[in-house]
Amino acid sequence: MEIEILHLLDGAEKATGTAVVIDVFRAFSLEAYLYQRGAALILPVQTVQEALDLKKEHPEYLLAGERHGAKVQGFDVGNSPSAIMHLDVKGKTVIHTTSAGVQGLLAASHADEVISGALVNAAAIARYLKKKNPDYVSLVCMGLEAKRDTEEDVLCAEYIRSLLQEKPLADIDERIDALRYQEGKKFFDPAQQNVFPQADFGLCTKRDCMNFVIQAQHTQKGIQMVKIDA
Numbered sequence: 001m002e003i004e005i006l007h008l009l010d011g012a013e014k015a016t017g018t019a020v021v022i023d024v025f026r027a028f029s030l031e032a033y034l035y036q037r038g039a040a041l042i043l044p045v046q047t048v049q050e051a052l053d054l055k056k057e058h059p060e061y062l063l064a065g066e067r068h069g070a071k072v073q074g075f076d077v078g079n080s081p082s083a084i085m086h087l088d089v090k091g092k093t094v095i096h097t098t099s100a101g102v103q104g105l106l107a108a109s110h111a112d113e114v115i116s117g118a119l120v121n122a123a124a125i126a127r128y129l130k131k132k133n134p135d136y137v138s139l140v141c142m143g144l145e146a147k148r149d150t151e152e153d154v155l156c157a158e159y160i161r162s163l164l165q166e167k168p169l170a171d172i173d174e175r176i177d178a179l180r181y182q183e184g185k186k187f188f189d190p191a192q193q194n195v196f197p198q199a200d201f202g203l204c205t206k207r208d209c210m211n212f213v214i215q216a217q218h219t220q221k222g223i224q225m226v227k228i229d230a
């Protein structure tokens, strides 16, 4: 198995083999928590307009996502894992649009298979990949707004690679904790709590707490994200 770490939209476009599109803060942590809490299906869409149109067609769907981190007007919820903790998402179909993670999923069109990546299910992703044993794995770090690299996505990629290569990162927990002084510092900024609540940091950095992967599947109507036990 050859493993490459790629970056941002350009990296997603270049991804081949099995692509793991990584967005720890917060798109794919949110998707994992939605499934953990019983959501039925997640539909990633590229634009806000597509998301609003789909919601109009299906008012029963939950509409989630962000632009510049903030919940978009007309959406039910933002991109915040802690914000869905008080919602009943059981059996719900969720429309999801974000500026980094979801754009990466949709851009990875040259990959044979695309799954999402986050710290909450990193070990499950490594188990799934080991079992499938593809010749090529692309670990794509989506960063901030898919425009610049961020520490948490690169760390998640390095962690998954270390599990695949059976070379454990001895300092993984210290490095996860250090994220609070790096990209994660916005979650501790009192002035940004309405967009980046502190609870999201803990939820997004709780590594290996879920035993499933989320796979992008193509349908006639677009892509859907499906939970697969691993």
Ligand SMILES: O=C(O)[C@H](CS(=O)(=O)O)OP(=O)(O)O
Pocket (backbone or CB within 6 Å): 023, 025, 026, 027, 028, 066, 068, 069, 070, 079, 098, 099, 100, 101, 102, 143, 144, 145, 146
């Ligand atoms: O909602 C988030 O935390 C981010 C905001 S940004 O695009 O990185 O500024 O969205 P995501 O697509 O989950 O990275």
